[in-house]
Amino acid sequence: xxxxxxxxxxxxxxxxxxxxxxxxxxxxxxxxxxxxxxxxxxxxxxxxxxxxxxxxxxxxxxxxxxxxxxxxxxxxxxxxxxxxxxxxxxxxxxxxxxxxxxxxxxxxxxxxxxxxxxxxxxxxxxxxxxxxxxxxxxxxxx
Amino acid sequence: xxxxxxxxxxxxxxxxxxxxxxxxxxxxxxxxxxxxxxxxxxxxxxxxxxxxxxxxxxxxxxxxxxxxxxxxxxxxxxxxxxxxxxxxxxxxxxxxxxxxxxxxxxxxxxxxxxxxxxxxxxxxxxxxxxxxxxxxxxxxxx
DNA sequence: GTTCTACTTCAAGTCGACTTGAGGTCAAGA
DNA sequence: TCTTGACCTCAAGTCGACTTGAAGTAGAAC
Numbered sequence: 001x002x003x004x005x006x007x008x009x010x011x012x013x014x015x016x017x018x019x020x021x022x023x024x025x026x027x028x029x030x031x032x033x034x035x036x037x038x039x040x041x042x043x044x045x046x047x048x049x050x051x052x053x054x055x056x057x058x059x060x061x062x063x064x065x066x067x068x069x070x071x072x073x074x075x076x077x078x079x080x081x082x083x084x085x086x087x088x089x090x091x092x093x094x095x096x097x098x099x100x101x102x103x104x105x106x107x108x109x110x111x112x113x114x115x116x117x118x119x120x121x122x123x124x125x126x127x128x129x130x131x132x133x134x135x136x137x138x139x140x141x142x
Numbered sequence: 143x144x145x146x147x148x149x150x151x152x153x154x155x156x157x158x159x160x161x162x163x164x165x166x167x168x169x170x171x172x173x174x175x176x177x178x179x180x181x182x183x184x185x186x187x188x189x190x191x192x193x194x195x196x197x198x199x200x201x202x203x204x205x206x207x208x209x210x211x212x213x214x215x216x217x218x219x220x221x222x223x224x225x226x227x228x229x230x231x232x233x234x235x236x237x238x239x240x241x242x243x244x245x246x247x248x249x250x251x252x253x254x255x256x257x258x259x260x261x262x263x264x265x266x267x268x269x270x271x272x273x274x275x276x277x278x279x280x281x282x283x284x
Numbered sequence: 285g286t287t288c289t290a291c292t293t294c295a296a297g298t299c300g301a302c303t304t305g306a307g308g309t310c311a312a313g314a
Numbered sequence: 315t316c317t318t319g320a321c322c323t324c325a326a327g328t329c330g331a332c333t334t335g336a337a338g339t340a341g342a343a344c
Contacts, residue, residue, distance in 0.1 A: 006321075014274035017321080018303060026301095036310050037322045047257065050266040053273055058241050062301070077256055082249035089242040093235055099200050100231040107224040114219055115189065124192040131195055132156035148291075159291080160333060168331095178340045179292045204331070 003032055003040040013049040028052060028066055030073075051075060058085055059092075098123075145174055145182040155191040170194060170208055172215075193217060200227055201234075240265075 010017045020039070023029045029048055031039035048069075055065040070076040102123045111117035152159045162181070165171045171190055173181035190211075197207040212218040244265045253259035 012274075013270060016303080019301085021322090022302060034322095037308095038310090038320080039322090046270070047266065050270045053269045054241075054266060056301095057237070057269065058245060075256060077248065079249040082245045086242045086245040086249065089238050089245065093238050093242065095199070096231050096235050096238075099196075100228045100235065103200060103224045103228040103231065106219065107221040107228065114217060124189065124196060127195045127199065128155060128188070128192045132154075158333080161331085163292090164332060176292095179338095180290080180340090181292090198331095 002043060004043055004045070005035070006031075006039040006041065009041050009045060009049075013046055013053075015049065015053075023049075023052070023062075026062060026066065028062065028069075048073075058089065060085070098126075144185060146185055146187070147177070148173075148181040148183065151183050151187060151191075155188055155195075157191065157195075165191075165194070165204075168204060168208065170204065170211075190215075200231065202227070240268075 004012075006017050006020055010020060013020075020029065024031060024039070029041075029045050029052075032042050033040050051068075052062075052065055055068065056062075060068075068075055068077055068081075102119065105119050106114050106117065109117045109120065111120075114120045146154075148159050148162055152162060155162075162171065166173060166181075171183075171187050171194075174184050175182050193210075194204075194207055197210065198204075202210075210217055210219055210223075244261065247261050248256050248259065251259045251262065253262075256262045
């Protein structure tokens with residue numbers, strides 16, 4: 001029995017034990033049993049936690065992630081879903097890139113007020129426009 | 143008096159009126175007065191709202207944004223703050239880039255299971271590692 | 285003058301991902 | 315055997331940014 005104690009898992013995965021309990025409740029992970037009260041885990045849970053963390057940073061919700069595991073526990077990652085998410089990330093990356101450049105520009109811009117800087121103004125207009133257009137759809141990843 | 147009605151502002155800025163009231167309560171915007179019960183706004187509020195929206199997509203909280211306006215209403219954007227945020231965005235962009243590439247790879251990867259794909263595994267390990275390391279600091283922008 | 289409608293206030297609710305607190309239990313070390 | 319400390323459960327709280335609901339009001343159209 002090479003099972004891991006919850007404390008061990010928490011340590012190795014870098015998440016608090018409370019999160020592990022929470023994930024278990026949500027059905028994202030499962031413990032193999034108890035030693036006394038304490039949850040024991042198969043070492044494979046570490047991989048699963050990594051997968052979960054990965055999904056999270058990619059912008060998936062816990063519910064979406066839960067759906068990515070087949071009932072047998074094997075990940076059944078929908079390739080279509082992955083590439084959709086990649087596209088989404090791509091858009092987000094471009095957006096953030098524009099923003100970063102603008103911030104840098106504003107930080108260096110000699111105009112007395114940012115409002116008088118053409119670059120900054122154009123950025124403002126873009127933001128407003130995209131707000132108006134996408135009023136209906138709530139964007140993920142912020 | 144070229145003041146705008148709250149509905150007009152909501153429309154032009156692309157935000158619901160409830161948000162405008164909320165922002166006012168938070169001190170982010172101000173109305174110039176009322177016509178009957180209805181709030182009236184100086185057209186300049188549109189610019190301010192754009193600035194707020196911009197700050198939000200850059201990952202600033204409403205409180206942070208509030209601090210960016212001097213008491214007189216003029217934006218007093220700290221250049222240092224801007225470039226710090228730009229750096230932060232830069233890191234986030236790189237992170238997302240790696241993720242996007244990995245997702246694309248996984249979507250195309252011929253390995254029977256993602257867990258058997260070396261690229262995917264390395265990604266998993268990276269995620270875990272960065273989780274362990276940054277346990278203390280809560281990252282903004284997700 | 286009445287009705288309609290879009291606004292108003294204020295408190296409370298929502299959403300996601302956890303965390304916290306109170307009170308309880310149990311394996312291991314002294 | 316007793317104590318300790320780390321776990322346990324379950325309910326409730328937190329955080330940020332809003333939204334929603336109930337009950338009220340005023341300007342405008344008829």
